[in-house]
Amino acid sequence: MHRxxxxxxxxxxxxxxxFTTEEERGEILRRARHNPFLIDADDVLIDLLTDSGTSAMxxxxxxxIMTGDESYAGSRSFRRFEAVVHDIFGFRHxxxxxxxxxxxxxxxxxxCGPGKAIPNNCHFDTTRANIEYKGxxxxxxxxxxxxxxxxxxxxxxxxxxDRLAAFLKERGRDRVPFGMVTITNNAGxxxxxxxxNLRGVSRLLREHGVPFLIDAxxxxxxxWFIKTREPGYADxxxxxxxxEMFSLAxxxxxxxxxxxxxxxxxxxxxxxxxxxxxxxxxxxLTEGFPTxxxxxxxxxxxxxxxxxxxxxxxxxxxxVATVRFxxxxxxxxxxxxxxxxxxxxxYLDARRFYPQIPPLEYPAQALxxxxxxxxxxxxxxxxxxxxxxxxxxxxxxxxxxxxxxALPRRVYTQAHILYVAETLGEMYAExxxxxxxxxxxxxxxxxxxxAEFEPL
Numbered sequence: 001m002h003r004x005x006x007x008x009x010x011x012x013x014x015x016x017x018x019f020t021t022e023e024e025r026g027e028i029l030r031r032a033r034h035n036p037f038l039i040d041a042d043d044v045l046i047d048l049l050t051d052s053g054t055s056a057m058x059x060x061x062x063x064x065i066m067t068g069d070e071s072y073a074g075s076r077s078f079r080r081f082e083a084v085v086h087d088i089f090g091f092r093h094x095x096x097x098x099x100x101x102x103x104x105x106x107x108x109x110x111x112c113g114p115g116k117a118i119p120n121n122c123h124f125d126t127t128r129a130n131i132e133y134k135g136x137x138x139x140x141x142x143x144x145x146x147x148x149x150x151x152x153x154x155x156x157x158x159x160x161x162d163r164l165a166a167f168l169k170e171r172g173r174d175r176v177p178f179g180m181v182t183i184t185n186n187a188g189x190x191x192x193x194x195x196x197n198l199r200g201v202s203r204l205l206r207e208h209g210v211p212f213l214i215d216a217x218x219x220x221x222x223x224w225f226i227k228t229r230e231p232g233y234a235d236x237x238x239x240x241x242x243x244e245m246f247s248l249a250x251x252x253x254x255x256x257x258x259x260x261x262x263x264x265x266x267x268x269x270x271x272x273x274x275x276x277x278x279x280x281x282x283x284x285l286t287e288g289f290p291t292x293x294x295x296x297x298x299x300x301x302x303x304x305x306x307x308x309x310x311x312x313x314x315x316x317x318x319x320v321a322t323v324r325f326x327x328x329x330x331x332x333x334x335x336x337x338x339x340x341x342x343x344x345x346x347y348l349d350a351r352r353f354y355p356q357i358p359p360l361e362y363p364a365q366a367l368x369x370x371x372x373x374x375x376x377x378x379x380x381x382x383x384x385x386x387x388x389x390x391x392x393x394x395x396x397x398x399x400x401x402x403x404x405x406a407l408p409r410r411v412y413t414q415a416h417i418l419y420v421a422e423t424l425g426e427m428y429a430e431x432x433x434x435x436x437x438x439x440x441x442x443x444x445x446x447x448x449x450x451a452e453f454e455p456l
Contacts, residue, residue, distance in 0.1 A: 005317060005321040006318070008314040009058070009410060017046075018042055018043070019045060019376070028043050033441075033454070034369050034454065035450070037049070037450070038452075045375065046376065046416055048377060048380075048406050050380065051407060051409060052406075053099075053257035055263070055408055056410040058261065058306075058410075061261060061306055061309075062302075064301040064302050065302050066298075067298075070296060073291055077301050078096065078291040081301070083304075084307050088308075088311070089252060090243055091269035091270055092270070092271050092273070093271070094267055095267060095268040095290060096266075096300065097287055098265065099257055099264060100126070100255025100256075100266040101126040101127075102266060104127050104130045106283060106286075106287075107253065108133070111177035112135070114135035116135075116137070116177050117137040117167075118131050118136060118138055118139065118177070119159075119180070120140060120159075120179070121140065121142040121143075121146075121157050121158065121182055122142050122182060122185050123138040123140060123180070124187050127180070127182070127215060132391045139167065141159050141160050142159065143156065143159065145158075146189070146191060147400075151339065152340050154229040154230075155191070155193060156188065156340075157182070157183065157193040157222075158193055159193070159201050161200045164201065164204055168208045173209050173210060176208070178211040179210050181193055181197075182215040183214060183216060183245070184218045186218070187382060189342055189402065190218075190338075190341075190344050190347065191338075191342055192229070194229075195244065198214075202248040202249065211250040211272070212250050212251075213249060213252060213253060214245070214249045214251075215253050217256075217266075218258050219254075220238055220310040220311050221344060223239075224238055224317075237311075238313060251271060252269045253268055254266050256303045260306045260310060261307075262299065262302060262303045262306055263299075265295050265303045267293075319344075319407075319409065323346055324341045327339075328341075329421035330346065333424070333428060334428065336353065345405055345407060346407075347403065348367065348404075350366075350381075350402060351400070353431060354431060354434055357434070360397060361436025361437060363383070364385070364402055365436075365437055366434055367379075369437070370434055371403070374423055374427050377423055382400075383398045384398040385439075386398070405420065437456060438456055440453065
């Protein structure tokens with residue numbers, strides 16, 4: 001007998017939602033210049049903009065907050081935090097930061113520069129921006145199967161090892177200061193990376209003397225996919241799988257606003273003592289003393305609990321099932337999504353949703369605007385707005401035009417998810433009349449956060 005996978009928690013505290021009319025949302029969208037990032041959260045009914053920093057914390061995490069040690073130096077809260085990172089990730093040096101992009105900035109400040117190139121499966125927005133800000137090149141080497149949104153390959157986040165080998169041979173050690181893999185692959189549909197592929201990346205980078213860093217913000221979800229999809233791992237725990245993943249690398253950047261159940265926080269972890277010392281010196285300049293690094297002691301206490309909770313098997317089963325539930329309801333209505341569903345979000349294929357809108361009239365941006373106007377649901381564009389602008393100021397269509405519906409952890413119920421699916425179904429039936437947008441104001445980096453648009 002099959003039983004429904006239920007939320008493995010009880011709801012202990014609730015927050016009221018504000019309901020608006022479609023007419024009101026149209027005016028709100030106009031005032032926000034058709035950029036959902038610029039809409040006040042109070043005007044959003046269901047917020048799927050990001051899963052970063054939007055999780056619901058557990059009773060144990062709230063209890064841990066009360067034990068926070070706010071000492072400037074040598075905080076016991078840091079020692080607890082450090083011990084958990086050592087236990088799960090295994091790296092020798094733990095450098096706390098206020099979030100993941102701060103860890104990226106430290107690494108790029110130390111290692112990037114003109115003429116350098118950083119390989120990855122797919123760099124997400126802040127990673128790419130930090131690399132390019134220092135004059136280096138961010139190179140995506142994800143496997144070709146990731147380019148087909150309908151391909152059901154279980155590990156579409158895998159790096160193309162042949163392309164990586166050719167890249168390393170062509171560029172040489174002097175021009176490649178480090179290599180990365182993002183788990184799961186956020187820019188490519190939230191797709192996981194197999195252990196076999198991580199081993200291959202590790203082998204190639206070490207053969208060329210290139211340090212290997214993992215962007216680890218959704219490490220627990222990636223471990224779950226390895227457990228459930230990769231032969232030989234069904235009897236391993238997510239913790240055991242995580243330890244094996246990180247044993248293949250030389251360090252990691254981490255946003256604990258994802259698989260740490262944190263509203264803030266992150267770290268840079270390294271094995272190289274000399275590089276870690278240089279990183280701490282930059283940390284003091286920009287983030288704070290090495291035993292708090294931009295976080296309060298209470299935050300580190302909550303994160304120490306959250307990192308372990310993220311590896312709970314019942315939670316991970318429910319988490320992945322929720323994403324699959326939404327994807328299946330959309331597919332049943334004929335709406336194209338990236339297959340198979342990932343671990344933290346459903347990715348809509350905006351090119352197929354609005355085939356009448358050319359890529360540089362931003363079909364994915366049009367879709368997120370219509371989704372807000374129609375249902376008060378906020379998603380995020382992952383297409384030519386996010387990735388179409390190049391460092392030299394030129395623009396070209398992104399490889400895919402996606403809309404990410406990122407599900408905050410332990411926040412929404414099945415009824416909320418069904419509401420989102422029903423709203424998109426109504427939009428799909430009325431899709432023919434929707435037109436694109438043009439940008440009237442933008443910044444040179446990470447333009448999607450603050451760009452202003454007007455309808456065509």
